[in-house]
Amino acid sequence: MKRFAFFPGCLIPARHPAMEFAIRETLPKLDIELVDLEGASCCPDPIYFKSKDKLSWLAVAARNLCLAEELGVDLVTNCSGCTATLSETYHMLHDDPDVKDQVNQRLAKIGKTYKGTSKIRHIATVVRDEAGYEKIRNSVTHPLVGLKVAIHYGCHLLKPSKIMNVDNPDDPSVLENLIRALGAEPVRHRNWYLCCGKACQNEDIPNNMMHDLLGSVHDEQADVLGMICPTCFGQFDHGQMKIAKLFEEDFHTPPVYYFQLLALAQGVPYDQLGFQKQRFKPTVLQQFEEAAAPPA
Amino acid sequence: MTKRQNEDDIVRVDFGFKRLLAETVEGDLANFCYQCGACVGDCPAATYSEEFNPREIMLKVLYGLEDELLGPDSVIWECTNCYACHERCPQQVKPVEIVISLKNMLAARGDAPDVVNRVIHTFETTGRTVPYSPAIDKQRAKFGLPPMGEVPMDEIQALLEPATEGEAT
Ligand code: SF4
Ligand code: SF4
Numbered sequence: 375m376k377r378f379a380f381f382p383g384c385l386i387p388a389r390h391p392a393m394e395f396a397i398r399e400t401l402p403k404l405d406i407e408l409v410d411l412e413g414a415s416c417c418p419d420p421i422y423f424k425s426k427d428k429l430s431w432l433a434v435a436a437r438n439l440c441l442a443e444e445l446g447v448d449l450v451t452n453c454s455g456c457t458a459t460l461s462e463t464y465h466m467l468h469d470d471p472d473v474k475d476q477v478n479q480r481l482a483k484i485g486k487t488y489k490g491t492s493k494i495r496h497i498a499t500v501v502r503d504e505a506g507y508e509k510i511r512n513s514v515t516h517p518l519v520g521l522k523v524a525i526h527y528g529c530h531l532l533k534p535s536k537i538m539n540v541d542n543p544d545d546p547s548v549l550e551n552l553i554r555a556l557g558a559e560p561v562r563h564r565n566w567y568l569c570c571g572k573a574c575q576n577e578d579i580p581n582n583m584m585h586d587l588l589g590s591v592h593d594e595q596a597d598v599l600g601m602i603c604p605t606c607f608g609q610f611d612h613g614q615m616k617i618a619k620l621f622e623e624d625f626h627t628p629p630v631y632y633f634q635l636l637a638l639a640q641g642v643p644y645d646q647l648g649f650q651k652q653r654f655k656p657t658v659l660q661q662f663e664e665a666a667a668p669p670a
Numbered sequence: 671m672t673k674r675q676n677e678d679d680i681v682r683v684d685f686g687f688k689r690l691l692a693e694t695v696e697g698d699l700a701n702f703c704y705q706c707g708a709c710v711g712d713c714p715a716a717t718y719s720e721e722f723n724p725r726e727i728m729l730k731v732l733y734g735l736e737d738e739l740l741g742p743d744s745v746i747w748e749c750t751n752c753y754a755c756h757e758r759c760p761q762q763v764k765p766v767e768i769v770i771s772l773k774n775m776l777a778a779r780g781d782a783p784d785v786v787n788r789v790i791h792t793f794e795t796t797g798r799t800v801p802y803s804p805a806i807d808k809q810r811a812k813f814g815l816p817p818m819g820e821v822p823m824d825e826i827q828a829l830l831e832p833a834t835e836g837e838a839t
Contacts (some may be wrong), residue, residue: 387810387818388800395813415797415821421751422789422799425773425782428695433829458753466695473695479833484825533753534764543757569714569754575747575783579718648813 376504378450378495379442380408381460384416385604386452392648393604396637397452397497403513403640404505408450411441417451417459420530421573424459432473433480435463440481442492452497452633454530454603457538460494465537496531498602498632499540502548510555515641516662517557523635524561524596524627525549526587526610528603529569552632553600556639560600563590570609584609584617588625597658598630607631611653628656638662684734690775691731697771702761703728709755709765715748722748724755724765731768739772740781746772747783794830797821 386393401408417435418424424431439460442449451457467474468490478487495503501510532543541548550560565587571580588610591599601607610629618624634647644660692698707725715722722745730738739746746769755765776782782790792801798821800806807817 384798384800387815388798388802388806391806391810391813391815394810394815398815410819412819413822413825414819415826416793416799418793419789419799422786423793424770425786426777426790427830428770428774429832430830432695434826437825437829476833480829480831483828483831483833529750529752529754534756567712569750569752571714571750573751574715574749575785576719579715579722579748579750582718583714 375405375407377407377409377447378500379411379445379447379492381411381414381417381438381442381449381451381456383451383453383456383604384419385455385608390604390607390631390648392651393452393607393631393633396631396633396642396647399642400513400633400636400640401501404501404509406500406504409445409447411438411445411449414438414441417453417456420455420459420462429473429476429480431459432463432466433477435459436467436477436481436488437484437486439463439492439494440486440488443489446491448493448495450495450497450500453605454496454528455605457494457496458530461537461539464490464494496538496540496602498531498548498552502552507551507555510552510636514556514639516639518635518639518659518662519557521558521598521658521662522561522594522596523553523558523598523600523630524563524591524594525553525566526570526599526601526606526629527566528601528606531602549600549602549632553635556635558635558639561591561594561596563587563594563596565590570603570606570613572605572609580609580613581617581620584613585621585623588614588617588627589623591627592625596627598628598635598656600630600632600635602632604631615653626654628652628654628658630656630659635659681733683732684736687734687736688731691734691768691771694771694774696764696767699763700728700731700768703732703759703763703765704761705729705732706760708758708760709763712754712758714750714752714754719745719748721745724749724769727769728763728765731772740776740779744772744776746776747786794827795823797823797826 553560709724749769
């Protein structure tokens with residue numbers, strides 16, 4: 375068992391407990407152990423709080439990293455925003471001794487020192503690199519054969535690549551391979567690289583962007599839109615209702631967080647995975663409950 | 671060689687504004703911009719908005735056009751924070767970080783949009799960006815998850831205050 379400090383952030387534990395449940399269900403089956411981080415705060419978010427005061431943002435992020443350093447383990451994130459904040463902090467404090475000094479002066483007030491000994495890993499890379507696709511495939515009891523999953527990488531998982539260190543942002547493969555390991559078919563639609571637009575304060579931009587993206591997923595006749603970020607998920611679930619009204623076009627594309635899909639493929643029943651709380655329910659997944667693999 | 675017709679054709683650089691921007695974390699990177707436009711092609715805000723263009727924002731930064739960058743018609747909040755420009759820039763300018771530095775300057779003046787201020791306030795008072803309510807723990811219990819952990823707010827608030835005078839912002 376490889377151990378990691380688990381940094382759930384705010385959005386997943388507070389708004390999407392089903393996603394946290396799925397993570398806690400699936401990772402032990404891949405021999406990955408999660409240790410809770412007592413006293414962790416918001417990462418803080420890379421959109422709003424970073425816009426207020428970047429040095430305070432770095433200081434709070436560094437405190438969260440100190441908590442993992444105190445446990446002597448690397449830290450795993452389940453939200454692309456948290457990954458962005460914590461990875462960027464790690465890199466900036468490594469590259470800029472002046473900023474590191476200023477952050478440590480603030481941390482001294484609470485008796486902490488940032489050292490830079492714990493790395494930040496997005497959960498998608500942890501399952502890819504620690505478990506591997508083969509082990510994921512072997513953990514599947516209910517293969518999702520025939521399911522077409524359109525992919526949505528979101529922005530912060532991949533960019534900036536030198537900081538995120540996850541995959542090639544121009545031609546990534548991690549999400550496709552993770553989906554393939556479940557027996558499903560990943561679909562790279564023509565707007566796969568688009569952003570969810572959540573941070574933009576001019577509504578027209580994300581509205582048009584999401585409309586284009588959902589349109590291209592629809593054209594590919596994908597069953598669901600698979601993703602690994604709770605912010606993107608909110609945009610495509612709640613936000614899709616607005617798009618349907620605004621453009622008088624109902625693409626009806628349920629978004630699905632990858633680890634809920636993995637849980638289903640590992641045999642967790644549909645009803646236990648919180649899908650019924652989504653605005654756009656991925657009922658197409660129900661058929662895989664019965665389709666268990668014959669015993670070997 | 672033609673001579674400039676009149677003085678109005680000359681753009682004057684506002685060094686005072688540029689010095690203020692350079693005091694923000696990474697605000698000094700702007701000077702390396704050579705206006706190639708590599709940041710524009712993948713920019714979703716530029717693709718979907720007539721008025722937003724990261725190269726033009728960088729040009730205004732190079733000249734120090736404070737009124738256009740931070741005035742009421744500022745487009746900087748249209749940026750989607752996607753980091754595509756950071757990925758593309760051959761000069762390591764990190765245009766998105768310059769945009770964020772500009773937002774820091776606006777926030778310091780109390781001029782951030784209301785929705786942004788609301789999230790910031792929730793974080794500064796609770797240590798989280800999603801406000802806590804007992805309903806959250808109830809939902810969590812349905813999945814067999816423990817209640818949300820406590821955030822030691824005394825520690826968070828101590829970190830939000832500068833440690834020394836003259837610290838960068
Ligand atoms: S890519 Fe970099 S150097 Fe080129 S215009 Fe944009 S910010 Fe300037
Ligand atoms: S981060 Fe902002 S400026 Fe940069 S490419 Fe994305 S939307 Fe454009």
